[in-house]
Amino acid sequence: xxxxxxxxxxxxxxxxxxxxxxxxxxxxxxxxxxxxxxxxxxxxxxxxxxxxxxxxxxxxxxxxxxxxxxxxxxxxxxxxxxxxxxxxxxxxxxxxxxxxxxxxxxxxxxxxxxxxxxxxxxxxxxxxxxxxxxxxxxxxxxxxxxxxxxxxxxxxxxxxxxxxxxxxxxxxxxxxxxxxxxxxxxxxxxxxxxxxxxxxxxxxxxxxxxxxxxxxxxxxxxxxxxxxxxxxxxxxxxxxxxxxxxxxxxxxxxxxxxxxxxxxxxxxxxxxxxxxxxxxxxxxxxxxxx
Numbered sequence: 001x002x003x004x005x006x007x008x009x010x011x012x013x014x015x016x017x018x019x020x021x022x023x024x025x026x027x028x029x030x031x032x033x034x035x036x037x038x039x040x041x042x043x044x045x046x047x048x049x050x051x052x053x054x055x056x057x058x059x060x061x062x063x064x065x066x067x068x069x070x071x072x073x074x075x076x077x078x079x080x081x082x083x084x085x086x087x088x089x090x091x092x093x094x095x096x097x098x099x100x101x102x103x104x105x106x107x108x109x110x111x112x113x114x115x116x117x118x119x120x121x122x123x124x125x126x127x128x129x130x131x132x133x134x135x136x137x138x139x140x141x142x143x144x145x146x147x148x149x150x151x152x153x154x155x156x157x158x159x160x161x162x163x164x165x166x167x168x169x170x171x172x173x174x175x176x177x178x179x180x181x182x183x184x185x186x187x188x189x190x191x192x193x194x195x196x197x198x199x200x201x202x203x204x205x206x207x208x209x210x211x212x213x214x215x216x217x218x219x220x221x222x223x224x225x226x227x228x229x230x231x232x233x234x235x236x237x238x239x240x241x242x243x244x245x246x247x248x249x250x251x252x253x254x255x256x257x258x259x260x261x262x263x264x265x266x267x268x269x270x271x272x273x274x275x276x277x278x279x280x281x282x283x284x285x286x287x288x289x290x
Contacts, residue, residue, distance in 0.1 A: 002157065004036030005210065008042040012262065013265070024065045029260070038062055038072055072097050073130060077102035079105045091127070100130045101129055105139065111143055111146045118131060135163060136162070158181035160202045161184065161189075166189065169193055181198075181199045188240075191216070191228065205238050207254070216228050237287070241279070244276045258289055
């Protein structure tokens with residue numbers, strides 16, 4: 001379930017509402033492009049701006065559209081443990097195959113607090129759990145020693161590592177060995193993470209270049225390391241462009257340019273500056289995506 005190119009899919013909006021048709025069409029495109037799994041309601045899906053009903057609806061649409069063809073890993077993390085348990089239980093009831101849990105944000109728990117948070121969720125919801133470490137957004141880093149403790153919990157099975165720190169990734173792998181799957185949380189680190197022993201990526205770039213991200217992961221798995229490296233270098237302009245402004249602003253803008261969704265965000269996210277938008281458009285044209 002946790003390998004290859006896993007897209008952190010955007011949530012399309014239209015006139016302030018979830019654009020259900022556009023979301024379904026994106027899912028079909030991903031499946032036909034070789035995407036290995038889909039994450040609805042992650043950071044890239046603007047989960048922080050969805051109310052509960054919308055959050056659950058996005059998961060439901062994704063589960064129904066995928067129809068068991070690839071895994072659905074629902075974003076269910078929150079900054080309160082009870083709330084995380086509630087959302088994760090609902091995601092399981094809706095048919096999600098696993099849950100991605102961002103570490104509690106803003107309240108800056110200690111390492112012991114992080115351990116107890118994840119352990120309590122795992123004990124209360126019988127679903128495979130992916131830890132999500134993104135200290136640039138949460139203000140707290142899940143340290144390798146804490147990951148190693150959590151790897152002892154039977155249904156904590158993977159971690160999305162978005163620190164960009166290969167030394168930390170190496171230490172997690174050294175401590176955990178085969179007890180937990182390591183996934184890249186930053187597209188530019190995917191190839192080096194695979195080289196260290198990771199299994200794939202939860203990708204932003206796959207929103208606009210699903211086939212290329214999937215091919216890179218597949219080529220690495222086939223031990224075609226030189227070919228995988230070439231795809232990595234080809235993807236670098238896209239990887240850069242997806243983060244010239246706050247994610248998911250560039251990804252959604254790119255998909256709008258490609259005619260796949262409306263260019264619509266929820267405040268406090270807003271449209272790109274003209275300079276960055278022009279640079280993004282040039283990158284997409286260079287790739288033949290528009």
